[in-house]
Amino acid sequence: MQWAVLLAGGSGTRFWPLSSPRRPKQLLPLAGSRSPIEEAIDRLAGFIPAERILIVTGEQLSGPLRERVDLPAGNFLVEPRAAGTGPALVWATLEAARRDPDAAIISMHADWSVRDATAFVATAATALEVADRHHRLVTVGIVPSRPDTGFGYIVPGGRLDTASCAVERFVEKPDAARALDLMAEGALWNSGLFAWRANDLRREIAAHTPEIAPYLSRLDGGDVQGFFHDVRAVSIDVGLFERSAAVAVVAGDFSWDDIGTWEALARVRSRDRRGNVVHGPVTLVDCSDCIVWNDGPPMVLSGVRDLVVVHANQRTLVLDRARAPDLKATLDALPAEVRELD
């Protein structure tokens, strides 16, 4: 049967000071009225039922997630430590297989913005069919809408069938010129939407991923603590997709964003005619291209441009918008008592 795995990890710093350990970005209604994790589950409605949706998360986030997300208690998989997407997805896949030996998995991150759920589900279903038909690990490549330098790219190789290709190569986050070239070449964004049959994943991990392979038996024995204690941290991309020949790519042509930075808000929320995105009580006077989130008392911006301004959780942030993708560097420069939120 078909299972979905939602990855809801992360340290909660990308939307500082709005995101916090008690309220991670997966639970913030950044793009609209529902939170990303709620939207992710809604999106699967009619395709994968709640009892076959697993959420992989960390200790800190599991409490707030359980409060807000209506899934069976045993479907929250709480990692003993964060070790990247490799161990997380292997654990979730083997857990699904323990419950359902014939499990096929579609995996995704819990912080995406997807406008067209129907197109999303159709693509996910195709990816699962391709995984089943070819016994390959499938990655969905999103047709790029801009030469974004924040994503990795997938260059498709030879066609496998009408719906899928082999992968010629994966490309790390490119610079702007290279991103344009990649778009022209027909490369796709590496979204992190994957599909595989559980036993195919196990076979490929065993063959290609020494960071994880020796410890699969721990999971077989139900020793999750031991597995996470022993594995080496590795992403599923680096640890498996870039090493295995049994991979395939399916193109996904729907509006997708990972809402990874304040900058992304300008793409997923409506802008005024001067390019400003505003949430909360904010008055703008002659401003352009600003992103403003205010959970506090009235805020006024006048004569400024290209700023991110946030008031939330008893903090105010005024940031050059060009620095939004690297907010972590700013946070690293803060005293702990300023950075840490209640």
Add this chain to the structure above:
Amino acid sequence: MQWAVLLAGGSGTRFWPLSSPRRPKQLLPLAGSRSPIEEAIDRLAGFIPAERILIVTGEQLSGPLRERVDLPAGNFLVEPRAAGTGPALVWATLEAARRDPDAAIISMHADWSVRDATAFVATAATALEVADRHHRLVTVGIVPSRPDTGFGYIVPGGRLDTASCAVERFVEKPDAARALDLMAEGALWNSGLFAWRANDLRREIAAHTPEIAPYLSRLDGGDVQGFFHDVRAVSIDVGLFERSAAVAVVAGDFSWDDIGTWEALARVRSRDRRGNVVHGPVTLVDCSDCIVWNDGPPMVLSGVRDLVVVHANQRTLVLDRARAPDLKATLDALPAEVRELD
């Protein structure tokens, strides 16, 4: 005897959202630990005693001023309406003369920053001597430290004695090029520090100021309400100094600022090596030339320059620093419920 008149008027908008009707800028410790009005009175210590200091203010500001300033109750002169510096100074001068027929007045604004009280008092004493000796209205012109476009200028004329000159002309706020020319010409800033004998002021007002002259008898009869009801609003500069020949200028060579805008804070408070001025819990990361006042929870600025950022009185303001001198234009663009402070 010598009297001091402090003008403490204004609508309290120049330091929005820090200044408010309940806490006008004269009471804000903008330049240091004491408020401008307290510093103004301290500055006169040993020169003019409290019982001969009069404060002219409006209905809204009189309560907060009385709470903070230790003067006899009868020395707060509360204007029935704001009608400019002309009627305010005429009233205060005639009130001093009512109590002391031989009164000589030194008048000033209550929101100045003056670093050297000794030099200030020496100049004020000289101005009073010049007023007494020549029976003229004396204005103190500050020796400019920069070609400021925010002040009017005084071009001195023929010398009257070692301490004073006649006035060749008054110049309205110039543009930057004109301000440089004026400095080169030896022009002085028109500070608003004036000295006169009460009967000299009365004589010149009667001769030159039809906006006020017909109503002097109301004040003689103790009818302050009637006086303010009938006078036309006019500044002492336009209504008298620019019209009278019996004026003189004394040069004041001390550090003086009128702290009229957020911009002025960068002159009167200490700056870090990147030109930032900060008050309150603020962390700056790669910022330059910002003015930040935070009465609230921690604030972080990163990668920005030339901003004024203020959090006070349940409002947050993020302003292009170039707009600080014209903050009123921003405030006029705000909905009343945002602009008005509790």
